[in-house]
Amino acid sequence: MPQIAMLGSGFIARFYADSILGQRSRDKIVSVYSRRTESAGAFAMKYGCVHATTDMEVAIAHPEVDMICIALPNDLHEAAVMLCCKHGKAVMTTKPLGRTAAEARRMLEAVEKAGIFNGYLEDLVYTPKFLKALDSVQNGALGRILWAKSRETHPGPHSDWFWDLEHAGGGCILDLGCHCVEIARSFIGKDIRPVEVMCWAETQVKPIEAEDHAIGLVKYENGAIGQFEVSWTFRGGLDLRDEVMGTEGTLWINNFLRTGLEMFTTGKGADYVSEKAESNTGWLFPVGDELNDLGYNHMFTDVFNAFEQGRAPRETFYDGYVVNAILDAAYRSARTKLWEPVVL
Amino acid sequence: MPQIAMLGSGFIARFYADSILGQRSRDKIVSVYSRRTESAGAFAMKYGCVHATTDMEVAIAHPEVDMICIALPNDLHEAAVMLCCKHGKAVMTTKPLGRTAAEARRMLEAVEKAGIFNGYLEDLVYTPKFLKALDSVQNGALGRILWAKSRETHPGPHSDWFWDLEHAGGGCILDLGCHCVEIARSFIGKDIRPVEVMCWAETQVKPIEAEDHAIGLVKYENGAIGQFEVSWTFRGGLDLRDEVMGTEGTLWINNFLRTGLEMFTTGKGADYVSEKAESNTGWLFPVGDELNDLGYNHMFTDVFNAFEQGRAPRETFYDGYVVNAILDAAYRSARTKLWEPVVL
Amino acid sequence: MPQIAMLGSGFIARFYADSILGQRSRDKIVSVYSRRTESAGAFAMKYGCVHATTDMEVAIAHPEVDMICIALPNDLHEAAVMLCCKHGKAVMTTKPLGRTAAEARRMLEAVEKAGIFNGYLEDLVYTPKFLKALDSVQNGALGRILWAKSRETHPGPHSDWFWDLEHAGGGCILDLGCHCVEIARSFIGKDIRPVEVMCWAETQVKPIEAEDHAIGLVKYENGAIGQFEVSWTFRGGLDLRDEVMGTEGTLWINNFLRTGLEMFTTGKGADYVSEKAESNTGWLFPVGDELNDLGYNHMFTDVFNAFEQGRAPRETFYDGYVVNAILDAAYRSARTKLWEPVVL
Amino acid sequence: MPQIAMLGSGFIARFYADSILGQRSRDKIVSVYSRRTESAGAFAMKYGCVHATTDMEVAIAHPEVDMICIALPNDLHEAAVMLCCKHGKAVMTTKPLGRTAAEARRMLEAVEKAGIFNGYLEDLVYTPKFLKALDSVQNGALGRILWAKSRETHPGPHSDWFWDLEHAGGGCILDLGCHCVEIARSFIGKDIRPVEVMCWAETQVKPIEAEDHAIGLVKYENGAIGQFEVSWTFRGGLDLRDEVMGTEGTLWINNFLRTGLEMFTTGKGADYVSEKAESNTGWLFPVGDELNDLGYNHMFTDVFNAFEQGRAPRETFYDGYVVNAILDAAYRSARTKLWEPVVL
Ligand SMILES: NC(=O)c1ccc[n+]([C@@H]2O[C@H](COP(=O)([O-])OP(=O)(O)OC[C@H]3O[C@@H](n4cnc5c(N)ncnc54)[C@H](O)[C@@H]3O)[C@@H](O)[C@H]2O)c1
Ligand SMILES: NC(=O)c1ccc[n+]([C@@H]2O[C@H](COP(=O)([O-])OP(=O)(O)OC[C@H]3O[C@@H](n4cnc5c(N)ncnc54)[C@H](O)[C@@H]3O)[C@@H](O)[C@H]2O)c1
Ligand SMILES: NC(=O)c1ccc[n+]([C@@H]2O[C@H](COP(=O)([O-])OP(=O)(O)OC[C@H]3O[C@@H](n4cnc5c(N)ncnc54)[C@H](O)[C@@H]3O)[C@@H](O)[C@H]2O)c1
Ligand SMILES: NC(=O)c1ccc[n+]([C@@H]2O[C@H](COP(=O)([O-])OP(=O)(O)OC[C@H]3O[C@@H](n4cnc5c(N)ncnc54)[C@H](O)[C@@H]3O)[C@@H](O)[C@H]2O)c1
Secondary structure (H helix, E strand, O other): OOEEEEEOOOHHHHHHHHHHHHHOOOOEEEEEEOOOHHHHHHHHHHHOOOEEEOOHHHHHHOOOOOEEEEOOOHHHHHHHHHHHHHHOOEEEEEOOOOOOHHHHHHHHHHHHHHOOOEEEEOHHHOOHHHHHHHHHHHOOOOOOEEEEEEEEEOOOOOOHHHHOHHHHOOOHHHHOHHHHHHHHHHHHOOOOOEEEEEEEEEOOOOOOOOOOEEEEEEEEOOOOEEEEEEEOOOOOOOEEEEEEEEOOEEEEEEOOOOOOEEEEEOOOOOOOOOOOOOOOOEEEOOOOOHHHHOOHHHHHHHHHHHHHHOOOOOOOHHHHHHHHHHHHHHHHHHHHOEOEEOOO | OOEEEEEOOOHHHHHHHHHHHHHOOOOEEEEEEOOOHHHHHHHHHHHOOOEEEOOHHHHHHOOOOOEEEEOOOHHHHHHHHHHHHHHOOEEEEEOOOOOOHHHHHHHHHHHHHHOOOEEEEOHHHOOHHHHHHHHHHHOOOOOOEEEEEEEEEOOOOOOHHHHOHHHHOOOHHHHOHHHHHHHHHHHHOOOOOEEEEEEEEEOOOOOOOOOOEEEEEEEEOOOOEEEEEEEOOOOOOOEEEEEEEEOOEEEEEEOOOOOOEEEEEOOOOOOOOOOOOOOOOEEEOOOOOHHHHOOHHHHHHHHHHHHHHOOOOOOOHHHHHHHHHHHHHHHHHHHHOEOEEOOO | OOEEEEEOOOHHHHHHHHHHHHHOOOOEEEEEEOOOHHHHHHHHHHHOOOEEEOOHHHHHHOOOOOEEEEOOOHHHHHHHHHHHHHHOOEEEEEOOOOOOHHHHHHHHHHHHHHOOOEEEEOHHHOOHHHHHHHHHHHOOOOOOEEEEEEEEEOOOOOOHHHHOHHHHOOOHHHHOHHHHHHHHHHHHOOOOOEEEEEEEEEOOOOOOOOOOEEEEEEEEOOOOEEEEEEEOOOOOOOEEEEEEEEOOEEEEEEOOOOOOEEEEEOOOOOOOOOOOOOOOOEEEOOOOOHHHHOOHHHHHHHHHHHHHHOOOOOOOHHHHHHHHHHHHHHHHHHHHOEOEEOOO | OOEEEEEOOOHHHHHHHHHHHHHOOOOEEEEEEOOOHHHHHHHHHHHOOOEEEOOHHHHHHOOOOOEEEEOOOHHHHHHHHHHHHHHOOEEEEEOOOOOOHHHHHHHHHHHHHHOOOEEEEOHHHOOHHHHHHHHHHHOOOOOOEEEEEEEEEOOOOOOHHHHOHHHHOOOHHHHOHHHHHHHHHHHHOOOOOEEEEEEEEEOOOOOOOOOOEEEEEEEEOOOOEEEEEEEOOOOOOOEEEEEEEEOOEEEEEEOOOOOOEEEEEOOOOOOOOOOOOOOOOEEEOOOOOHHHHOOHHHHHHHHHHHHHHOOOOOOOHHHHHHHHHHHHHHHHHHHHOEOEEOOO
16 A cells, blocks of 8 residues: 655646546555645645645655655656665656666666666556457467557647657657557567567658657567557547457457547537547547546556565566667667667 | 445356455455355355355344445345345345335335435446446536437346246346436436336247347436337347437447457457357457446445445435336336336 | 439439439439429439429420439329329339328329339338348348337438428428338338337427427337337437347448548538538548448339339339338327327 | 450459449440350350450450450469550559559550550549548548558458469569558549658468568658558458548548448358458458449449540559559568669
8 A cells, every 4th residue: 555656746647646546545645746836735635645845855755655656757757766766765657768768778777776666657558458458369369469550649749848859858759659669569478579660750740850750660579560650640539549460360449539439519518528639519439437448547556556565567667668679769760761670 | 444245146246346346445345145155155265255154134234244235136135125224234236126116115215214325236327438428418518318228138147037037026127127227317317207108028039928128218207208228139249338319419328349349369269258248259349347347346436435425325225216116117018008107 | 224204303303313323324314393494404404304394294294204203292292193193104202102101002002003113212221231231131140030120310301391291291200210110121021011009209309390209119910029210309410220130140230420431620621521411520420422322323223123124123102101001100109109000 | 335355254353244234234244255165154154245265365356345354363464455455455454553563564655555545443442432531631621641541451362373472473562552552642642752662571371472461651752651551361351441641630441341230140141241251150240232332333434434435544554553663662672671762
């Protein structure tokens, strides 16, 4: 029953808090760090944190806190992790682990050296559909896996820092590709080594330096192929689909836009539909229970159970590091136009 | 944080236990009653109950128990409820509340007289999709509700007692129609009075006395119409769909057979797909997370929160009684071929 | 290779003409009748008719014409049919055949007496999906048919006369139910006698005398049950769905709103989506090829082939008469609230 | 009203003949060539050809024939085209035009030199859904096109020659990729030049020399990207899906496995479901009208109208040549692992 400090009070921090408090209902967020006093206070009020601070280290070092949840922009993950190591506190970090594999590797080495519990919060390998599908794959229902594709596209992120290459570390490849790469890797087998990557990336629409659309192929040592399709230019909502082909079967997962709930409305009353929905009239496709359907609940259950049982969670910093290494190869490939090796 | 006694150790008892233990993970089933020592023992072992008994009253009266969960065949609900009243213990009962409205009314009057907490475990008005949809309806996205249809059909129940009119109290109307009626009633408005019912019912296929297929219309005092379609003869799995029409919009819910997870397999390895799936090769449509998608998690969260907060849950014995009254009218109509009044 | 006279130049006349000229491309509409000279002329221009008139009998009697296509409001079908009989010309009539079974019976007796070719233009039992499905049913893929449901709902008709009880003869039961009844009857078997009907009907929304929403059950002599769901109050487009249950299988047909073509648009450029679509932004579900997907092509191919081969088409005035008899029973039932016999 | 000679009497020859005779019903196949007398005779009998021969040139030269339809294995297209040129007969060829761009270019130059009508039978840019979608794209509903993906996968071809690299000229890239490339090119704009191609290809499952799975990216001069996904190892039927993204919208097309007709059967009676369906029990997804839904009808209507009106059809040998040039680049890329220029 970990006592948590939340770093950050933005979009994902609130999603995490809703899940942490709602799911097991015995876990507590005791402390929250945010830059501005009002944000920290508002978050503490809403989620019942007994402590709020604008000093990150104070939140981490708080004596009642035994696990840190990092929900900050990408460029702050490393500093936050280093403070957790310094104070010997368990840590879980939102995706991506680092902006680069070098950053991720430093974090991985630090937590290993510090001997602290570490979890990588890749929620999309914890969605109920993914877990069910993975189970079928592992039972052999699809035979040998030949190809695993994951697609995440939407009309673009909500906060300014995403659009700043320095803070974000990349565009949609880093922001969305990290999900896709880990999904495909999980279906193919986390013990199979990714070998090389070919990637096309372009800034087709948005007035930014980073890429807003990319497609990549990841070759694994056993001949299986992973594929990611990511974009910040998609129109129509949040498109989250996976496909897997094996010698004995096929899997199609639609996590968001077509899940069995369809609504037409002329527009009265329907205010919030779901994450990144583009309109609130006409045919709409709300998701029943985003926290559960996007995997947050099963993710935190696994992380907390692991913490309590003294084992590693399903996804650790090592997985985050592998993802960063694959994405680094993708960025190199987009520039060199060559298949680039995955350096691990 | 209620301490629960489970009455019954069959199909629904296990679903309930999985949800109760899995969801909030602080609730406990301390006692279990089952007819046979081995069944009670096996259930206690699996779900960590400290006490197991073949005497129903002993389970109910157990000093550490403060809430009873009735998961017994329909003809045993009343006796179990009366014992809860006798011992002044909170009670929640699986659907249908009674075999008839008369039975349901006696239970309702008994719990009111005993002044005990009572919950009616209608999980299908707690599915994530239903809750999201109801929210839209209550926000006015569909305007005035004109029609609400709910359909539940599958190839037939798993236990012998369902097929016995004495024990079950009816066929698919009672078994499945209770869900459909409460779903439609919830969309139309639980404060709107159901007035009369027209129902067709037939035993088309199965070698039983009870009906295996029925269609009914329920007229409400505001002119809205509810519809149920139920069958134990459907081929293809468990068909759980709702539709709602309003002056400003339309809602389609598919809870089971088409929810965004599709799998083709030649047949190796895929052993369990989902409740009442008819095959394990070819195109299959598994559900990601049955406990959550069928509403059990949100249902128990509401019931336990209500219990702890000293308020009534969303669904009480009164709702179960209204459902029984509507179904009684349906049975009469199937015989008389007339629109039959709902007697409340 | 029939030479056709088209009576009427409205909505369905144009659909028919597009199909007649587009499909076999050897059939010709030589004459057109319409009340106003300009309408007749415009139609003749567009579809290459060599003759246009504002006198119905002149069009029918035209020496080059050997087949009449009736595309007039419901109250004019009988008079037009009688003129065809008088002139001994083959006739095909849009649905419904008559406003009542009495009207339909007079038409049936007249064409039989005159010995002329007669076709009933029920396009929805000629859609490619229906034909494929019927084939499966007739091959036994579904076993014995237990239930066949057809649903047609949309936001309401386009022309004034539909809303006038005298001209139209009824509301959505007659206008849309005629399709549904014949679809269900075809799946159950056209040689099986419909016995009695129970129907609920209401004017829930529109400021009209006729019903704008109805649900009906049709019992067949072999115990099978047909169901129709019709409405002029549905929001979201044109909803055309059929479902069939048999002892060995299940069939779901979606003819319009979900056929595999999905488009999201912010709204530039998409002017016409499809019949009765309610908006042209957001998620839209256009139909690829309405003429073909709604059955017009296969219908006229059957009718013309039948004419050329001297056989009856799949659907004749007799079928139209049976449909009217079932709908008459439905109207009686909506008033008496009783199961009403089908009088044939 | 062309008089046609059919070269070949196999799978596609029969599909073509069904469409040619069924659609306009005024077109005639007067002659058929096949290697074996019995095959030619059987085809002639079935499709009412007055002439059947085992000598290709005789069929082409037949005085009543004015248009040749080439439905032979890929390695025979060139020789057949040359004979059409020699005899000055109009020609239409199934896909792919050649096994290589060099072959295709020789055919293109020959028909241009001979001045004969030439059509490239790419049916998938004539499907009703494609035509409707293209119309929306051309009206601007999607804004500027950014990406167009086409996927065609199935469990593998039906005839031996497909598996022989010499006769077929390639594996699934040539066999299926030719469709995908032309679909994407049509959405992006046939006047936009394809610049370079990156392709991954592998023989993952089948015991053949040629590739059985491939994914390719085609960059166009305006920055748009085409994508093809092709395989002979897919399990579950024939997967035919397209997706298009533009600055203002999104398009999803499913041409085959999910088109609104769904059937569950325990297995009695359902013999033929649709092309490449893998089973005939469980959940099946038949296509209503393959000839129409796969584009054959609209394709031949365009080709014959073009022939009669003395204009070029929508798809000519030039288009077939461009497709071959793109696929040549894909094959080079699969070997060199580089982006390879499209040489036109
Ligand atoms: N599904 C997912 O796993 C998922 C979804 C969204 C975001 N994320 C990740 O979560 C992280 C945060 O993203 P978000 O969407 O919550 O962003 P956000 O902009 O909504 O919130 C960011 C938070 O960090 C704080 N912050 C910003 N700059 C800061 C600075 N310089 N110093 C200290 N605090 C600062 C903000 O005040 C805010 O509380 C990112 O790493 C992102 O990739 C993950
Ligand atoms: N979604 C739902 O809400 C849902 C689903 C299924 C069943 N149910 C309801 O749950 C109840 C039990 O159904 P089930 O499916 O679990 O049935 P089941 O046959 O699987 O289990 C019934 C349990 O009751 C016990 N039992 C049977 N006869 C008994 C007797 N005479 N005395 C004492 N115990 C006896 C059995 O041993 C078993 O433990 C029914 O009321 C049913 O309607 C609800
Ligand atoms: N799927 C179908 O089969 C289908 C679809 C729509 C309509 N219909 C049927 O087609 C018929 C016509 O419907 P519509 O939708 O084309 O209607 P419409 O109003 O669009 O056209 C009716 C035509 O009849 C003419 N007309 C109207 N009143 C007249 C009068 N008093 N005398 C002479 N001509 C008159 C009009 O000028 C017009 O040409 C109806 O019977 C309707 O039920 C069938
Ligand atoms: N959708 C489409 O457009 C589509 C679909 C399938 C095939 N095709 C194309 O059609 C062509 C034929 O394919 P198919 O599927 O009909 O193959 P098939 O094997 O079914 O038929 C091939 C025909 O060619 C004849 N043939 C084979 N070898 C021959 C030889 N050496 N000399 C003379 N005749 C010979 C065969 O007897 C047979 O009549 C191929 O180019 C293929 O790519 C197109």
